[in-house]
Amino acid sequence: MVTQLPLDGAPLVKNGPTGVTTRLARDDEAETLCQIERSAAQAFRLIEAFSWLSVGDVQSAETHRRLTAAGTNWVAADDGDRPLGFLSAEIVGSDLHICEVSVGHLHQGFGLGRRLIEHAIEYAAARGLEAVTLTTFRTIPWNCPFYERLGFRILEDGELSPRLLELMDREDADGLSRDTRCAMRLDVGA
Template sequence: MDGAPTGKVGPSRVTIRLAREDEIETLRQIERSAAQSFRLIEAFSWLAVGDVQSAERHRDLIGKGTNWVAAAGDDEPVGFLSAEIIGRDLHIWEISVDHLHQGFGIGRKLIGHATDEAARRNLDAVTLTTFRTIPWNCPFYERLGFRTLDDDALSPRLADVLDEEAGHGLSRDTRCAMQLTQPGT
């Protein structure tokens, strides 16, 4: 990936900050790089060459102050988390870490920052949708305290997100919605 630091970095060597508009293409490259992990799973290998979050979507979330990067070295992004405040929740739309930097706790640090932001903003929960069985998806979030929501516990908003994802080829039986309730709510 052009412009990315070549050395691997762990969470102690990255800082989390708001993304900038001049970094949008770098964020899209990071998402493409992160998706290469899906090549290892035959049923999902098509995701490695699929679409990434649009530049317009990044710009919108940057404007809302809910698009953060994990920056290393000379303040170069190596990962990002895009979210949006919807009602009383912070919904995570995308979290990606450059494939050269995966497995070193950067994703965990981004999630920690998002949950801290949700608490700072007095929101009730952090939500997301993800793959049920892929180790760096649902099991990862469970280790961070998220719980999988059964279909009967889904809010209409989360059910709609899963339905929209199904319309883009992400089968409902492979996906789930998850929630981390903020302390005190």
């Protein structure tokens, strides 16, 4: 339970979802996952420089279906088995690369993103992969600083693999400036 104070100073008790499980996404949930990502992006509305992300494109339903078929698209589902958040990833060489982590706006702040990331790390370790990688915003608290608390480290330009360098360049061309972004890595292999 998280207690917050609204503007009028009266306590507001915010309860999180109960009975949350992590499981593989299903094909028929692809559109729902797109809606979750749109909802999650509303958090960017509060940051002027990134507010455009709140109305930007999301990962396609086709991509969700492809990653679900590959076994690397997971959801955090409530006790009614409804997805509240998701993590989509893909195996690239000896790494599991996180493509997207999104938790619906109303369900943020209850550890669902952490739970999904921990699941991805366990998945990578169980398959003998070397690392989990991702790209994210450097200064947004629920991005880079959050991943650092989970053990990820920022990769300097000289440490970027050709794949991550190409991804960072592609993101830059899509409007996600290299000045605000970074690639991160968590070693999981022996």
